[in-house]
Amino acid sequence: MISQDATIRDIAVERPGATAVFRRHKIDFCGDGGASLWQAALQRGLSVSELQAELNDLAAGHGDLPADPDGLISHIISRYHDVHMAELPEALRLARRVEAVHRAKADCPHGLADHLALIFDELQGHQHKEEAVLFPMMLQGGAPMIRFPIARMLAEHVDVGEQLDELARLTTDFTPPEGACTTWRALYEMCRKLDEDLREHMHIENNILFPKFV
Ligand SMILES: [Fe+2]
Ligand SMILES: [Fe+2]
Numbered sequence: 001m002i003s004q005d006a007t008i009r010d011i012a013v014e015r016p017g018a019t020a021v022f023r024r025h026k027i028d029f030c031g032d033g034g035a036s037l038w039q040a041a042l043q044r045g046l047s048v049s050e051l052q053a054e055l056n057d058l059a060a061g062h063g064d065l066p067a068d069p070d071g072l073i074s075h076i077i078s079r080y081h082d083v084h085m086a087e088l089p090e091a092l093r094l095a096r097r098v099e100a101v102h103r104a105k106a107d108c109p110h111g112l113a114d115h116l117a118l119i120f121d122e123l124q125g126h127q128h129k130e131e132a133v134l135f136p137m138m139l140q141g142g143a144p145m146i147r148f149p150i151a152r153m154l155a156e157h158v159d160v161g162e163q164l165d166e167l168a169r170l171t172t173d174f175t176p177p178e179g180a181c182t183t184w185r186a187l188y189e190m191c192r193k194l195d196e197d198l199r200e201h202m203h204i205e206n207n208i209l210f211p212k213f214v
Contacts, residue, residue: 001056002015002037002052002055002056003037004036004037004038004048004052005036005037005038006036006037007033007034007035007036007037008022008027008028008029008033008034008035008036008037008040009029009033009034009207011037011055012029012030012033012203012207013207013208015055015058016058016064016065017058018055018058019199019200019203021051021054021055021058023196023199025044025046025051026044027040027044028161029199029203030157030161030199030200030202030203030206030207031157031158031161031202033203033206033207037051037052037055065204065208069138069139069209069212069213070139072204072208072209073135073138073139073209075204076201076204076205076209077131077135080197080198080200080201080204081127081130081131083197084123084127084194084197084198084201085123085124085127087190087193087194088116088119088120088123088194089120090190091116091187091190091191091194092113092116092117092120094183094186094187094190095109095112095113095116095187096113097183098112098181098183098184098187099112099113101181101183102181102184105177107172107177109170109171111170112167112170112171112187112191115163115166115167115170116167116191118163119160119163119167119194122156122159122160122163123160123198126153126156126160129149129152129153130153130205133149134146134149134150134153137149138209138212138213142213146213146214147213147214150210150213150214153205153210154206154210157202157205157206160198160202161199161202164194164195164198164199167191167194167195168195171188171191171192174188174189174191174192174195175188176188
């Protein structure tokens with residue numbers, strides 16, 4: 001039974017599937033996450049008891065996430081780092097095409113390709129720091145100074161969250177306009193998946209992996 005005083009962060013960690021519920025209700029779980037369930041419900045104008053019931057229907061436990069840091073790190077790299085790097089260039093290609101073909105339309109997502117290029121660029125640097133510096137330190141069992149790279153990564157995750165907010169703005173919440181072509185629809189679907197994957201990725205690092213070392 002989930003308490004109304006439990007924090008969003010704790011619920012996201014303890015209930016697999018809770019992040020999908022939070023995403024649906026636009027409750028931030030990967031950034032701050034420190035609000036209690038009742039505070040978050042109040043902020044979003046939702047019924048706290050309905051939200052609580054929805055979360056209680058989810059099975060308890062950690063889901064399929066590996067419990068040990070080594071397994072968790074390999075999971076993060078293969079399920080998130082590699083997937084973002086494979087999918088972002090394709091989204092960027094589609095965005096360039098949509099912006100070129102539909103540039104005269106009022107609802108054309110002007111600036112989307114440049115924004116995806118920025119996300120790709122910054123994420124590449126961020127993930128490189130994790131894979132070359134932070135994760136190897138963790139695999140060696142951690143050290144007192146590990147709090148510095150962790151603090152840096154947390155700050156960069158805040159920037160990524162802001163970039164995702166801008167992505168949602170540019171794509172009117174990942175909703176293509178009436179009558180949009182297949183490329184346009186596919187592009188927005190890729191952006192929606194990127195948003196989902198990146199938020200889940202940062203949640204696992206912020207709330208599950210990093211706390212094992214600080
Ligand atoms: Fe990462
Ligand atoms: Fe990260």
